[in-house]
Amino acid sequence: xxxxxxxxxxxxxxxxxxxxxxxxxxxxxxxxxxxxxxxxxxxxxxxxxxxxxxxxxxxxxxxxxxxxxxxxxxxxxxxxxxxxxxxxxxxxxxxxxxxxxxxxxxxxxxxxxxxxxxxxxxxxxxxxxxxxxxxxxxxxxxxxxxxxxxxxxxxxxxxxxxxxxxxxxxxxxxxx
Amino acid sequence: xxxxxxxxxxxxxxxxxxxxxxxxxxxxxxxxxxxxxxxxxxxxxxxxxxxxxxxxxxxxxxxxxxxxxxxxxxxxxxxxxxxxxxxxxxxxxxxxxxxxxxxxxxxxxxxxxxxxxxxxxxxxxxxxxxxxxxxxxxxxxxxxxxxxxxxxxxxxxxxxxxxxxxxxxxxxxxxxxxxxxxxxxxxxxxxxxxxxxxxxxxxxxxxxxxxxxxxxxxxxxxxxxxxxxxxxxxxxxxxxxxxxxxxxxxxxxxxxxxxxxxxxxxxxxxx
Numbered sequence: 001x002x003x004x005x006x007x008x009x010x011x012x013x014x015x016x017x018x019x020x021x022x023x024x025x026x027x028x029x030x031x032x033x034x035x036x037x038x039x040x041x042x043x044x045x046x047x048x049x050x051x052x053x054x055x056x057x058x059x060x061x062x063x064x065x066x067x068x069x070x071x072x073x074x075x076x077x078x079x080x081x082x083x084x085x086x087x088x089x090x091x092x093x094x095x096x097x098x099x100x101x102x103x104x105x106x107x108x109x110x111x112x113x114x115x116x117x118x119x120x121x122x123x124x125x126x127x128x129x130x131x132x133x134x135x136x137x138x139x140x141x142x143x144x145x146x147x148x149x150x151x152x153x154x155x156x157x158x159x160x161x162x163x164x165x166x167x168x169x170x171x172x173x174x175x176x
Numbered sequence: 177x178x179x180x181x182x183x184x185x186x187x188x189x190x191x192x193x194x195x196x197x198x199x200x201x202x203x204x205x206x207x208x209x210x211x212x213x214x215x216x217x218x219x220x221x222x223x224x225x226x227x228x229x230x231x232x233x234x235x236x237x238x239x240x241x242x243x244x245x246x247x248x249x250x251x252x253x254x255x256x257x258x259x260x261x262x263x264x265x266x267x268x269x270x271x272x273x274x275x276x277x278x279x280x281x282x283x284x285x286x287x288x289x290x291x292x293x294x295x296x297x298x299x300x301x302x303x304x305x306x307x308x309x310x311x312x313x314x315x316x317x318x319x320x321x322x323x324x325x326x327x328x329x330x331x332x333x334x335x336x337x338x339x340x341x342x343x344x345x346x347x348x349x350x351x352x353x354x355x356x357x358x359x360x361x362x363x364x365x366x367x368x369x370x371x372x373x374x375x376x377x378x379x380x381x382x383x384x385x386x387x388x389x390x391x392x393x394x395x396x397x398x399x400x401x402x403x404x405x406x407x408x409x410x411x412x413x414x415x416x417x418x419x420x421x422x423x424x425x426x427x428x429x430x431x432x433x434x435x436x437x438x439x440x441x442x443x444x445x446x447x
Contacts, residue, residue, distance in 0.1 A: 064352060065352075066352060067345075067348065067349045067352060068347075068348030068349045068350075068351055068352030068353075069348060111287070112287065112326040112327070113285055113286070113287040113288070113326040115324060115341060115344050117344060117347070117348050119348050119351045119352055120344075120347060120348060120351055123351050123352075123356070124351075124356060125356050168177075168178065168277075168278050170275055170276070170277045170278055170283070171272070171274075171275040171277070171283045171285055172275065172277035172278075172279075172281055172283035172337070172340055173277070173278075175283065175285045175288075176285075176324060176325055176326065176337070176340065176341040176344070
């Protein structure tokens with residue numbers, strides 16, 4: 001009797017396990033959990049150096065356009081504004097790295113139905129910090145996912161903040 | 177806190193029926209444009225340009241027949257009490273895909289819609305459209321899609337949201353310019369900016385300086401609201417009917433000097 005029961009239940013068990021694995025993979029793919037990072041950028045050393053120069057702000061590289069749109073991941077031109085390419089290592093890097101041939105993936109990609117505006121969240125009267133969503137990125141040494149504290153940004157996380165700061169939680173505030 | 181209540185007035189005396197509003201609306205909201213307009217199930221349009229005539233019963237003589245074009249989009253209903261809005265579509269949605277914003281705009285999140293089409297049945301204006309097919313973009317239309325609006329997939333209900341993504345865009349621009357008061361942000365929807373004769377006017381219904389100040393529009397003898405016959409009733413009768421039933425109370429006003437057109441729009445004769 002026990003063996004029959006086992007034989008009946010085994011396919012269901014296997015199917016459940018398989019579908020779990022497949023769905024996890026699909027979720028990872030859809031939410032870009034393993035994006036391509038061509039090089040290991042050290043946020044900590046850059047931040048500390050820039051802070052010594054008196055410009056230790058995220059906005060120096062991750063800034064806004066004139067119309068308020070977030071620039072996102074900086075292009076190679078932003079690096080070139082400081083690294084003028086005099087040393088041999090820099091020369092080799094700029095020669096081998098282009099913006100176009102190696103796309104820089106992002107963990108923090110919002111789905112299509114979200115109109116997320118960085119400037120509206122950060123330059124408000126109730127100011128949030130970069131770290132409130134991105135975790136302690138300032139002190140991260142690599143671009144691995146383990147450095148991130150906050151994980152993906154689910155809608156509940158946005159709504160909790162909006163609730164706490166008494167900002168409207170209507171759908172139209174973020175969705176389109 | 178948002179004090180603005182967006183509204184629209186359409187001067188039908190100025191409307192030539194050119195259809196620029198319809199085209200610009202589809203382009204702005206990533207809706208595929210078909211050259212064959214009579215294919216109703218395939219047609220997905222937020223803004224319907226309807227042609228009406230005073231001769232639909234026949235028998236009018238030459239010279240008496242008049243025609244007009246009525247641009248009809250989502251009226252952004254607010255229910256009897258605009259302070260606590262209850263549009264007919266929002267009440268029936270089982271998955272909160274549609275909701276009323278603080279500025280009175282009825283939102284519709286296409287990716288959240290399950291396609292039950294209750295809202296389409298509840299809508300008094302047939303302003304909601306169901307996507308029967310996957311959107312098929314002709315030529316290189318797809319390269320010019322608007323990145324602020326999500327592309328509606330097959331099996332979802334779509335509708336006009338007064339181009340609220342343009343409001344968000346303008347808000348970002350205002351914040352970049354140092355303005356943090358969201359009540360001062362103004363914007364123009366795609367149909368309004370495309371209208372060559374200036375027939376469609378958009379603004380704040382609460383602001384006395386705006387071109388669509390609601391109190392002024394309500395006292396305007398040319399103004400009429402679509403299929404909202406209680407506007408023509410006396411004050412006490414209107415109050416009595418509104419106690420019994422929730423009326424849509426739309427935010428789009430039509431202006432016309434023709435009485436037959438006003439009667440057709442308001443549905444007054446048949447009520």
